[in-house]
Every structure is written in structure tokens, then in C-alpha cells.
Amino acid sequence: MNSLVLGVTASDLLSRIFVFDRYGELVDLLSHSIWAGAVLGVIGGFVGMFIMMRDHAFAVHGIAEISFAGAALFLLLGFNVVTGSLVGSIVAALLIGLLGVQRAESNSVIGVLMPFGLGLGILFLSLYEGRSANKFSLLTGQIVSISGSQLGTMMIGAVVIIAALVALWRPLTFASVDPDVARAKGVPLGFLSLAFMVILGIAVALSVQVVGSLLVLALLVTPAASALQVTASPLKALIFSVIFAELAIVGGIMLALAGTLPISPYVTTISFIIYIICRIIGGYKRRNSASGRHLGAVKVAS
Numbered sequence: 001m002n003s004l005v006l007g008v009t010a011s012d013l014l015s016r017i018f019v020f021d022r023y024g025e026l027v028d029l030l031s032h033s034i035w036a037g038a039v040l041g042v043i044g045g046f047v048g049m050f051i052m053m054r055d056h057a058f059a060v061h062g063i064a065e066i067s068f069a070g071a072a073l074f075l076l077l078g079f080n081v082v083t084g085s086l087v088g089s090i091v092a093a094l095l096i097g098l099l100g101v102q103r104a105e106s107n108s109v110i111g112v113l114m115p116f117g118l119g120l121g122i123l124f125l126s127l128y129e130g131r132s133a134n135k136f137s138l139l140t141g142q143i144v145s146i147s148g149s150q151l152g153t154m155m156i157g158a159v160v161i162i163a164a165l166v167a168l169w170r171p172l173t174f175a176s177v178d179p180d181v182a183r184a185k186g187v188p189l190g191f192l193s194l195a196f197m198v199i200l201g202i203a204v205a206l207s208v209q210v211v212g213s214l215l216v217l218a219l220l221v222t223p224a225a226s227a228l229q230v231t232a233s234p235l236k237a238l239i240f241s242v243i244f245a246e247l248a249i250v251g252g253i254m255l256a257l258a259g260t261l262p263i264s265p266y267v268t269t270i271s272f273i274i275y276i277i278c279r280i281i282g283g284y285k286r287r288n289s290a291s292g293r294h295l296g297a298v299k300v301a302s
Helices: 002-017 023-029 031-053 057-077 081-099 103-127 132-140 148-167 169-177 179-184 189-211 222-230 234-256 263-301
Strands: none
Touching: 023 031, 031 057, 031 148, 031 169, 031 189, 031 222, 031 234, 057 081, 057 103, 057 189, 081 103, 081 189, 148 169, 148 189, 169 179, 169 189, 179 189, 189 234, 189 263, 222 234, 222 263, 234 263
16 A cells, blocks of 8 residues: 555656656747757856866856846846846956955855855845746746747857857966966966956856756856866867766756756756766776776886
């Protein structure tokens, strides 16, 4: 009897999570959202590599909190939420870039901004008397509201972000990997830090539209962190990072179309599974490499 009850409960749970009725029609109807996810995957893959190199994962969360506050304020005032998110992200990026040039100072500034931004966002949402779904989507994301104009904005943002990163690739990589030597060579660390924070702010604002402000790390950090587990080559890591981000965001959207849950649980789960698999593969490769070096040393000694 208990097993029957448990079986029915599990079945009911699955039927709530996955509902494939008229799935093809939903895919056609929400094709803008799927393409938007693909665009965000490219953005996340590119930006994520520099986030990991510069140890700026904490900054992503800090910018997302201010982005959430900006979106909540614009929602309260009746303005465009996406614009509010972008304004909040740029303001946060500028504050972090200007007040925290050094990495330790940057973390301190972010630690101050995060609760302030979250508190403001909660205040604005508590004053908002509209639909509760609008409040919830700012935190957890949504896939049904991506219009053609928003998709066009994301594509333009992606082109700007990738073009900026390509233009700054060599000096930004140099400054990220060895800032002391880069400073001695005359590389403008302050300018590069501020420029990257603005790029990061735009990427966060675009990502928040789909995955929400609380879970943006799954798109901008986890794919790159997974890629660096399986390869040390910057080019291969970039390619893997984009692929993993695409799998997470597009796969999450495709699963979310078949259920009643927000998109964010699917995206975060796929990202986490990819990361665990990459950790296992990376650990196996490192053990084999260490064993090979040890065997080579024994042969040389003998």
C-alpha cells in the first residue's frame, strides 16, 4: 500500500515536471527563447573564461544583485525591466571597477554591494502591486517573455561583448594571468579592469533575463569552471566552455518547455552534472599523467 502511494506520488511529481503534450507547438511558439538561450550560451562561454582567469566569480553575483535591484525599480515605476537590469548591471560594474581595482579591494566592495542591492530589490518588489509572477521571474528567470526585439538586443549585445573581448584578448589575458609582470610592462591594468567589469555587467544583464539574478552563476561561471577541469589549453577551454554553456541553457529551455517549473532548476542541474563529470575526467587525467611521470622517472633512474 505504501509503495503504491509512493509510486503514485512519484508519478504525479513527474507529470508536473514533464508535460510533453503539444511539445512541438511550444517549441515553435517559443523559438525566440531558444535562440536567445543559444546566444547567451556563446556569451557565457566567452565571458566565463576571463571570469575564471581573473577570479571574478564573486563579482558576477554582486553585479547580479544590483541588476536585480535595477530591474525591480523599473518594474515598480512601470518602465522596461530589461533596461533596468542593464542600468543596474552597468552601475554595479562601474562601482566595482572604480572602487576595487585590486582583487582584495574588489571582493570587499562586492561584499558591501551585494546585500545593499538585494535589500533594494526586495524593497522595490514589496512595493510593487502587480502580478506576483513578474516578481518571481526576476529571481528565477523565465522563457516565455523573450520577444523578437529582445532577441535582437541579445544578438547585438553578444556581438559587442565578443568583439570587445577579441580586441582586448592579449592584454587582458596577460593582465589576468600575471598582473605584476603586466604592470611592469606598462599594461594599463586599471583600464582593462574597468573595461572587463563593464563587459561583465552587460553579460550579466543579458543573462538575468532568462536564468534570473539568483542563478546567473550557472551560466557565466560553471561552464568555464567545467572546461578548465578537462584541459589546460586556453583555446580548447574556450570551445568547451561555449559547448557546456549551450548544453546547459538550451537544454534547460527545452526541458522547461515540457514542464511547469521555472527554467533555472533545469539550467543549474545540467551545469552541475557537467561540472561533476568534468571533475571526474580531470581527476582521471591528472592521475594518469602523474603515473606516467613517475614511471618515466623510474625508467630514467634505472
